[in-house]
Amino acid sequence: MEREFMKPGKNNREDRLNFVRFWANYVKTHSDQDWSEQQNIVIDSQMDNVILKRG
Numbered sequence: 001m002e003r004e005f006m007k008p009g010k011n012n013r014e015d016r017l018n019f020v021r022f023w024a025n026y027v028k029t030h031s032d033q034d035w036s037e038q039q040n041i042v043i044d045s046q047m048d049n050v051i052l053k054r055g
Contacts, residue, residue, distance in 0.1 A: 009015035
């Protein structure tokens with residue numbers, strides 16, 4: 001699988017918009033299983049961070 005990269009923005013707003021566009025395109029061009037696995041990785045890492053902080 002070829003890696004895809006987001007274009008950097010000139011400021012925070014552009015970075016956020018580029019991320020939304022990148023992710024919308026990713027969801028449109030990849031199978032549900034493919035992108036849901038990516039979401040799972042993000043959510044799991046966020047949950048791990050919360051658990052570590054509550055320690």
